[in-house]
Amino acid sequence: MAQDLVIGIDVGGQTTKCGVVDARGTVLAQTVIRSDETTDAEVFIASLAEALNHIIAEAGVEGRIRGIGVGAPNGNYYTGTIEFAPNLKWTLAGSKIIPFAKMLSAQMNGIPVSLTNDANAAAVGEMTYGAARGMKNFIMITLGTGVGSGIIINGEVVYGHDGFAGELGHTCAVRHNGRACGCGKSGCLEAYCSAIGVARTAREWLEMTDEPSELRSLDKITSKDVYEAAKDGDKLALKIFEYTGRILGEKLADFIEFSAPEAIVLFGGLARSKEFLTEPILTAMNANVLPLWRDKVKLVYSSLKESDAAILGASALAWEL
Amino acid sequence: MAQDLVIGIDVGGQTTKCGVVDARGTVLAQTVIRSDETTDAEVFIASLAEALNHIIAEAGVEGRIRGIGVGAPNGNYYTGTIEFAPNLKWTLAGSKIIPFAKMLSAQMNGIPVSLTNDANAAAVGEMTYGAARGMKNFIMITLGTGVGSGIIINGEVVYGHDGFAGELGHTCAVRHNGRACGCGKSGCLEAYCSAIGVARTAREWLEMTDEPSELRSLDKITSKDVYEAAKDGDKLALKIFEYTGRILGEKLADFIEFSAPEAIVLFGGLARSKEFLTEPILTAMNANVLPLWRDKVKLVYSSLKESDAAILGASALAWEL
Numbered sequence: 001m002a003q004d005l006v007i008g009i010d011v012g013g014q015t016t017k018c019g020v021v022d023a024r025g026t027v028l029a030q031t032v033i034r035s036d037e038t039t040d041a042e043v044f045i046a047s048l049a050e051a052l053n054h055i056i057a058e059a060g061v062e063g064r065i066r067g068i069g070v071g072a073p074n075g076n077y078y079t080g081t082i083e084f085a086p087n088l089k090w091t092l093a094g095s096k097i098i099p100f101a102k103m104l105s106a107q108m109n110g111i112p113v114s115l116t117n118d119a120n121a122a123a124v125g126e127m128t129y130g131a132a133r134g135m136k137n138f139i140m141i142t143l144g145t146g147v148g149s150g151i152i153i154n155g156e157v158v159y160g161h162d163g164f165a166g167e168l169g170h171t172c173a174v175r176h177n178g179r180a181c182g183c184g185k186s187g188c189l190e191a192y193c194s195a196i197g198v199a200r201t202a203r204e205w206l207e208m209t210d211e212p213s214e215l216r217s218l219d220k221i222t223s224k225d226v227y228e229a230a231k232d233g234d235k236l237a238l239k240i241f242e243y244t245g246r247i248l249g250e251k252l253a254d255f256i257e258f259s260a261p262e263a264i265v266l267f268g269g270l271a272r273s274k275e276f277l278t279e280p281i282l283t284a285m286n287a288n289v290l291p292l293w294r295d296k297v298k299l300v301y302s303s304l305k306e307s308d309a310a311i312l313g314a315s316a317l318a319w320e321l
Numbered sequence: 322m323a324q325d326l327v328i329g330i331d332v333g334g335q336t337t338k339c340g341v342v343d344a345r346g347t348v349l350a351q352t353v354i355r356s357d358e359t360t361d362a363e364v365f366i367a368s369l370a371e372a373l374n375h376i377i378a379e380a381g382v383e384g385r386i387r388g389i390g391v392g393a394p395n396g397n398y399y400t401g402t403i404e405f406a407p408n409l410k411w412t413l414a415g416s417k418i419i420p421f422a423k424m425l426s427a428q429m430n431g432i433p434v435s436l437t438n439d440a441n442a443a444a445v446g447e448m449t450y451g452a453a454r455g456m457k458n459f460i461m462i463t464l465g466t467g468v469g470s471g472i473i474i475n476g477e478v479v480y481g482h483d484g485f486a487g488e489l490g491h492t493c494a495v496r497h498n499g500r501a502c503g504c505g506k507s508g509c510l511e512a513y514c515s516a517i518g519v520a521r522t523a524r525e526w527l528e529m530t531d532e533p534s535e536l537r538s539l540d541k542i543t544s545k546d547v548y549e550a551a552k553d554g555d556k557l558a559l560k561i562f563e564y565t566g567r568i569l570g571e572k573l574a575d576f577i578e579f580s581a582p583e584a585i586v587l588f589g590g591l592a593r594s595k596e597f598l599t600e601p602i603l604t605a606m607n608a609n610v611l612p613l614w615r616d617k618v619k620l621v622y623s624s625l626k627e628s629d630a631a632i633l634g635a636s637a638l639a640w641e642l
Binding site: 184 | 457458472474475477479480481482483484485486487488489491492493495496504505506571574575576578579580581582583609611612613614617
């Protein structure tokens with residue numbers, strides 16, 4: 001039988017999702033395993049291979065897997081390694097550089113494995129199955145716990161000289177006295193426009209002002225709480241989204257001046273707050289970009305089914321193998 | 322005889338330089354014509370064709386021209402047009418969109434013509450003949466009257482969706498109360514790190530402080546005056562270069578996070594002040610970039626002979642035709 005299917009694997013700090021996918025982007029079978037039950041990369045990859053063989057059997061598609069695509073934090077496309085990922089605990093002979101693609105391929109009877117970081121995988125997924133179908137130049141921004149990015153130029157992911165290009169979440173949004181970021185720098189876009197950044201803005205503003213807000217009654221504030229409050233018309237919550245959107249829009253203008261994309265594609269948990277983010281993003285983006293791009297670059301949201309998106313994104317990589 | 326030569330044309334607001342170039346980057350014959358003696362694009366292109374035929378005859382290389390490369394402000398690679406270039410006065414039937422490549426090719430018996438903006442041409446020149454030979458991923462920054470840029474990813478110029486990508490001079494260097502830029506925005510990198518920006522820093526600082534400086538004796542200050550003063554050990558002039566280098570280095574960190582280049586290549590009149598710029602640029606760049614790129618991205622200066630660089634850059638485009 002033809003090798004007409006691929007596997008997509010989304011590696012996260014707590015769980016790893018995998019699924020068998022056909023050319024139309026239908027997930028035929030999927031499963032989830034824990035990422036954090038072992039610190040031994042070999043043990044993890046053996047259990048991942050077992051899970052893959054299980055879903056292949058479940059879907060009855062033995063022999064039809066053409067390739068495996070993996071999206072992983074700090075994944076390097078050129079080398080197939082995961083290098084020093086802060087939220088993954090695996091080591092291999094004491095090293096935090098894991099030759100993940102090679103190890104997985106060996107466990108899967110030589111099926112080729114392609115690996116990249118999760119945001120790049122999401123961008124390829126969007127181009128193959130989603131909102132960016134037919135686009136050759138776009139920038140995907142993932143607004144999740146952090147801010148990731150995948151840059152597509154001429155229909156290809158930008159990997160750069162070393163395989164790590166596209167760290168737009170760590171470009172500078174606030175130059176002076178910016179917030180400390182998890183990366184060790186300060187003022188990074190991620191420190192403001194991620195789910196964690198939004199929650200932090202809320203906490204800071206609640207402390208700094210006396211403005212009434214339903215958020216004051218909460219013990220621990222998440223970006224979802226801010227979203228719910230904004231839906232209730234809470235003024236402080238609405239202002240938080242305005243601020244978040246403005247900072248993101250200002251940086252998007254810089255990115256447009258770099259690669260002149262057809263569109264910016266937003267994805268991730270925080271992108272669900274689009275009813276409050278779209279306007280401030282567009283206003284700031286268009287106010288800060290050169291006149292030649294004003295009101296010309298589209299802002300679109302991921303169209304992939306949320307539960308499948310991570311697997312689809314990673315699987316899309318495998319079609320290029 | 323084989324078509325083994327190309328022509329490079331560098332279109333500027335006042336003069337247009339052109340030359341016949343061989344595969345090694347030797348300029349066999351060259352000439353300069355005025356750009357500003359007519360506002361009629363057809364008249365200009367006819368006189369340009371005449372000049373080209375003259376240097377072809379002078380070098381005795383009739384029939385050997387394989388293609389013509391043009392670097393021009395606001396040049397669009399995809400369409401071969403020059404669109405709304407502020408410092409070029411030509412119109413065609415009342416329009417500021419000039420189909421330059423097509424018109425020139427028609428005047429030159431159908432020799433193919435490739436056109437892009439001047440900074441992109443400089444980047445291709447550097448990759449073909451200069452400091453970036455062998456590099457597949459680098460960013461060229463031209464520090465002249467303005468700040469231009471040419472971005473190379475996987476060995477190719479980034480043109481973007483519309484052909485105008487790579488306007489790094491107009492990314493935001495100073496977010497709040499930034500200087501007005503010629504483009505209509507404020508706070509642009511170009512407003513600080515161009516020759517004009519350096520002169521402006523000098524004027525502002527002389528006015529704002531009482532600091533002694535040999536620059537105080539001058540009527541009109543240029544970036545060259547600031548350079549001369551710095552060479553004399555003038556403290557204010559040295560501080561101006563430190564400030565200029567820091568602002569540039571901060572933005573270079575953002576650019577590195579975008580495309581992970583092997584090197585940043587600096588070019589243009591202001592780049593001649595490298596003895597005062599290199600250290601502050603590198604310090605700011607490495608302080609602002611993610612740890613994974615710290616001290617890893619090279620900062621190099623153009624190695625092309627100044628007088629030939631513009632022609633060589635444009636000519637390099639023609640080899641790709």
